[in-house]
Amino acid sequence: MANAETNALVGLRKLLPKELFYNTDMDMLGAECEEIRIRAGRNVRFVLRGGEIAGSAVATPKLCRDVLEGLSEHSAPAIENELKEGFFTARGGCRVGVCGQMYTKNGLCERLWQISGFNIRIARQIKGCADKIIREVYSCGNAGGLLVLSIPGAGKTTLLRDTVRQLSDGGLSRLRLMWASGRTLWICVRRQRV
Incomplete structure (x- = not known):
């Protein structure tokens, strides 16, 4: 499989x-x-x-x-x-x-x-590992940011990729990713106003 x-x-x-x-x-x-x-x-x-x-x-x-x-x-x-x-x-x-x-x-x-x-x-995808973060993003609106810290190999990139996947699938009008210094990832989320 x-x-x-x-x-x-x-x-x-x-x-x-x-x-x-x-x-x-x-x-x-x-x-x-x-x-x-x-x-x-x-x-x-x-x-x-x-x-x-x-x-x-x-x-x-x-x-x-x-x-x-x-x-x-x-x-x-x-x-x-x-x-x-x-x-x-x-x-x-x-x-x-x-x-x-x-x-x-x-x-x-x-x-x-x-x-x-x-x-x-080896890159791997773990769908759903960002579920808790997504709930927080939606409950807080645009009130704050997210800083992800951990030791090497603990899954920071996996977590951020799943966060991006879920946010982009969630009907947000604009999702912007910025990669700076090859090490930092910012996710800027803008909701579409009705």
């Missing part, structure tokens, strides 16, 4: 080098896979909800280059600005953290090169 999480993993497999998944039971990974960790000189690791397993592939410099080429869909220069932040978003909404050597100028990252590691967080 396919679900959004499995579909995200299937989409990633099309972008990533095949050797990354050699001798890995994809049925076992299925919907349980939350992250794929790739570190130069080490075995690929698959982080599951209940633990972690090692793949048989060892991340060589060539494999790391191939991973970047695949995830950027052979357009690494197109994501160069995102790479300066240390991460980018691959097709399907999967977040990719990147490690490598950094060239800095005036304390700011100018370029990331010799990439040696990736942390790929």
